[in-house]
Amino acid sequence: MKKINLVAGGPSYLLPELGDYHDSHSTWVGIDKGAVYLLEQGIIPHIAFGDFDSVTIEEKLFLDNHSVKLTTFQAEKDATDTELALSWAIKQNPNLIRIFGATGGRLDHLLANLHIMKRFYNKNIQIKLIDRYNQAEVFLPDCYKVDKKEEYKYISFIPISEEVSGITLTGFKYPLNNCHIQLGSTLCISNELIHAQGTFSFTSGILLMIRSKD
CATH class of the missing domain: 3.40.50.10240 (Thiamin pyrophosphokinase, catalytic domain)
Structure with a gap:
């Protein structure tokens, strides 16, 4: 690579x-x-x-x-x-x-x-x-796997387009199903994986994923 x-x-x-x-x-x-x-x-x-x-x-x-x-x-x-x-x-x-x-x-x-x-x-x-303390990455609509990392306990999803549609989180402490979030929403801040691996997906918009540790 x-x-x-x-x-x-x-x-x-x-x-x-x-x-x-x-x-x-x-x-x-x-x-x-x-x-x-x-x-x-x-x-x-x-x-x-x-x-x-x-x-x-x-x-x-x-x-x-x-x-x-x-x-x-x-x-x-x-x-x-x-x-x-x-x-x-x-x-x-x-x-x-x-x-x-x-x-x-x-x-x-x-x-x-x-x-x-x-x-x-x-x-x-x-x-x-x-x-x-942080790792940040930008994503476009699709379905993604995310692995649990103990050193980066917290995972946040932040819309950086006017709207992110159809966001679904599985394997997380706070799951979502086909949710729509607007620019400025804090709904997906400080989530956590409860399994070794989870997924997130969405159908439109641009999403910033930030993995953080204290």
Whole structure:
């Protein structure tokens, strides 16, 4: 499985141990200060994108000393650094894209990153946003299996289109059958699996699934 891992410049304390996601099939990409975070965790990025306005002179030398390939953009542009990096990653045709360092800190960046996941949805490429406490993924109408993970006890389903129709949850503590939920609904927040595996399905709309731990 071909994987591309993007590391953005959000608060470093929300990053998981990136080495846990490192294997021979992974390509690592830094986004602005995220390139520094990668080096600090002992991973040399394949490439780094950004205007690097949040990188200090010392950190820039740190990147140069490790021969990190920097793709630099002007600060004044029509797309965020994360959007540019994700666009590049999609063109590499991976099976999986993981985005780290994209939560916490500025709320506008978090909301933008969630909507970028929605806009770049591709049925052939799984895109996950991951931090120390959460995993988020966007889904289009279909039926999906979800496995129980003790470290991610809570599962929430959040509509990110005007309406999600026909949502059905099986194997959950709070099941649903052919339910319709509107944008802004909190009906499907903090659910839990009661079996080793459950399913969720829906017939129209766009759904964000977030798996969380305390």
